Amino acid sequence: MKELISINDVSFAYREDEPAILKDVNLTVYAGEWLAIVGHNGSGKSTLAKLLNGLLIPTAGRVIVEGYDTARADELWEIRKRVGIVFQNPDNQFVGTSVRDDVAFGLENFGVVREEMITRIDEAVRKVKMEKFLDAEPHHLSGGQKQRVAIAGILAQKPSIIILDEATSMLDPMGRKEVIETVKALNEQQGITVISITHDLEEAIRADRVIVMKQGKAIMQGGPEEVFQDGEMLIGAGLDLPFSVKLSLSLQKKGIPLPKAYLTQEELVEALWTLS
């Protein structure tokens, strides 16, 4: 698979005299995958997101995005065109006075000509199903709608990677669903690579790959199937377990001979059915 981002021995500290927030992180992001990064608050996962598009520059090591180095000021703009971030707070990333103006903001920054801008905006808002709200003002939109506008703003820049930096944590269940479904469709139909930094383990289960962060280190990487088997490791990393995994473990403790912990309810039901 094609490598989009490679992170080599990256460490980061805000100031030299402060303890490092990230320590010797190595990882690769492949084209087209959905990568979930999970970890407790303060594990360094959000810092990692900011390193990926050069909002922060590593104190040691290198972050390479499609061949561009985030540490080189002249390559930063190429990187930001390719990597978009949806942040946590829907209000604090809405720059424009209307949906149309907000989606245009990134395009204006990159000097896209006006005619091209208009077609790209139309296309982008259609992909996030916000075309009926082009002239709406942000205070008349729900949290989920604002996050979809943020996604449209990124899409209009024709990115290769979308990073969700806890983008659903301030939303209600409906908003959360809207945003995840929107991004899922982009990932599957347009092949956009997604890096999702999240607390939501039910979402992490559906990722192609999961990285577990703990105290600035990537302590485990692998498919969800593999990562969520290790319940103790996850709890040690300050995380909760997905419902079906918890139930599997609890049943095992009660002496039900389940061969492993199952990730989804359907799988667990099937496994129990075969046992009975």
Add this chain to the structure above:
Amino acid sequence: MLENVIIGQYVPGRSILHRLDPRSKLISVFLFVFIVFLANNWVTYGLLGLFTAVAIVVSQVPLRFLYKGLRPILIIVLFTFALHIFMTKGGALLFQFGWLKIYEQGVVQGSFISFRLIFLVLVTSLLTLTTTPIDITDGLEQLLGPLKRIKLPVHEFALMMSIALRFIPTLLKETEKIMKAQMARGVEFTSGPIKERIKAFIPLLVPLFISSFKRAEELALAMEARGYRGGEGRTKLRILKWGMGDSILIAVLLILTISLFLLRS
């Protein structure tokens, strides 16, 4: 629900005045503020009044909105009128009551000054009533564009304005929320002695400031992530279109100016 207040005074509409380029409106208002002072007799004041009246009719803005703009200055208008009526001497004596004397010139001068104030307020109100704040910002940015050459941060100023406009409803909502939270903790914002009431605002203002700083920080980060790096090399989606109407408006203003010069005494 504070979030639904209308920002600025803009009254949505489709009149000719609404559809004009904000630049032509800004230039006209700017010019009008100067030529108002040219008028010094009934004919010239009449011309200004005619212009104002036509503008109001064309704007289709309901009169009550204009009255709302006028109300705060009515007291000043009455005060200056009274001042002139009693202080200016000249012309025929119209009225006498003891030491109080009112002369013809007093009434004339008083009326002139009052009309001047009223015209000024009406015309500037028409600008804000028929132009959205964001259009005014765009207009100003374009008009002041040449000042960039002398290093005036015109783009930054305009961006600041538009972000401020964008965040007003958000901050109002936040204010309402914090007010309620503190009321639930026993703060009374609307009753009690003045000193207590002023003190009551500290628990409102501190959280507001803190959250605004946090917002500013996050917004700056989000803008940077979306490739913002100042005004250079930036294109714009919002464009202003100068039409026939705009040229006509400027022409009318010029004719008005010339007429005032010719007709003033």
Add this chain to the structure above:
Amino acid sequence: MDIVIKQLTHRYMIGTPFERVALEDINLQIASGTFLAVIGHTGSGKSTLIQHLNGLLKPTSGTIAIGDQIISAGKNNKQLKSLRKRVGIVFQYPEHQLFDETVEKDIMFGPLNFGASEAEAKEKAKEMLELVGLPLGILSRSPFELSGGQMRRVAIAGVLAMDPEVLILDEPTAGLDPKGRVEIMELFYQLHQKKNLTTVLVTHSMEDAATYADKIVVMEKGKVYMEGSPKQIFSERDKLQAVGLDVPETVQFLLKWQNRTGEAIDLSSFTLDEVATALCKQLKKGGSSC
């Protein structure tokens, strides 16, 4: 304190183009000591409803009786302050209301407003800080130096310090990580039992509603859509799904299991442990080792 709501209607922005009905003809009785969960979508009227319970909003028509105090439309209601002392609200993201120089002063703010002495308020601050699980060492620190989770706890302590008899919680765990969420909910539940509070929890989490509530009210478009015990509410999955809600994960699982086996199983197991035990018993044919 018993709470009785009769024919409560609330309209926003009356007489403007934005006028809209937020609550319509709400009738509810909340017996003293009840843990009530209010669920429903954003905009269903949940938040509007709870703000009536301590007079932050006043009814357009109808009445709310809280103990012996009655809030009604039109009347200028004095004694709101004494009502607010008895009914505490923890708003969403309560850390946004912190303002004082030290944690101690911030927690003391409520009690002082309601007439406690300096010494009493200080004592309360200590007590509450311990209650919410924070070290006393932070009393003299600025609340703004704390982590997000700690700030939330300080803000909660500030509400609890008023010793309310009714505690209203508006999505108190929003934005927290899973661990913090469980800790905060457990804290409220213990407090509810220990102090015999009447608790009203507004939540999006069916799991929390199922685990903690004695009674659930489902709001939809400003009206009471369903009302009953968790068992009653969560036995009507179709009705919940009709308005885009669902049963808790535990019930979802049991339903799937029931479908697969074709054997009926008690669907009112709301905790993971109860579900595991029920399954274990069924699999081991009533075995005692479950």
